[in-house]
Amino acid sequence: MIQILRKDKTAIIALLIIGITLLVGLLAPWVAPNDPIETRITQKYASRSSEFPLGTDHLGRCQWSRLIHGIRPTVYLSIFTMVCTIALGGFIGMVAGYSRGWVDNLFMRLVDVMLSFPSQVMVLAVVGMLGVGMRNVVIANIIVKWAWYARMIRGSVIRHTHQNYVLYAKAVGANSGFVVKRHLIPSVLPEIFMLASLDIGWVMIGISTLSFLGLGIQPPAPEWGAMLSEAKNALMTHPTQMLAPGIAMVVLVSSFNMLGDSLRDALDPKER
DSSP: OHHHHHTOHHHHHHHHHHHHHHHHHHTHHHHOSSOTTOOOGGGTTOOOOSSOTTOBOTTOOBHHHHHHHTHIIIIIHHHHHHHHHHHHHHHHHHHHHHHOHHHHHHHHHHHHHHHTSOHHHHHHHHHHHHOSSHHHHHHHHHHHHHHHHHHHHHHHHHHHHTSHHHHHHHHTTOOHHHHIIIIIHHHHHHHHHHHHHHHHHHHHHHHHHHHHTTSSSOTTSOOHHHHHHHHHTTTTTOGGGGHHHHHHHHHHHHHHHHHHHHHHHHHOTTTO
16 A cells, blocks of 8 residues: 555655644644734734744734644544544444444444534534633534544444455464454544545544634634634735635545545455
8 A cells, every 4th residue: 555655746745734733733822923822013914024924914913823833623533533433433334343242233333423413513512502712612523523524433343244254264263353453444444544544534624614613722822724714804805814724624624634535545356
């Protein structure tokens, strides 16, 4: 798979964009030229300069610094949400797919109930019950999305359970823990990476949307969705305020989607 991705220029470009973004976010306190929450009313809507590479917002805050510091809540929390979702959904899907019987029926009926509701409506309902804040947004996304991963991973586990190497391991007396750890997890893991890379863009958009609506991260903390929300108030007078966070969101989400497409092509024998 790695050799196939090396030949895919799209995947290389996407990995570079994602890697650079994550590195800049990690080094945000040292890379950002200014304090992202420091207000300078006298420099309200200042134009681009050496001190403010992208100008300032309605409170005189450095847009470039806020964009850099916004990587952590926007991207890192999306990755954290995805990891927790996969861990919960993967565990349930693995148990249901391998155990079958009443355990499988119990978990799948719960999954059916969760998937019967529109995901965005469920997220808004959970945030409404728990209250505003980024922590509750993350919890809401995990609660809503784990069921989809549980179903997908269950199907993959069932498919691999009938492969000869798993049947042979059972025939020679290998216990369930060995079969799952040695055979099923390595077989399912590449598919999980593919699904996650395709879905993480939607998680980013979902988290930013809730921040845009005022339900996620609260001012004055920088976050791309919150920056777009603040910029919409000056859409007619200073429309360029929306460009930086908007373009950053489009580029990064597109990079994750392109990486997911490349992983799908590398993992799918029919595509190869």
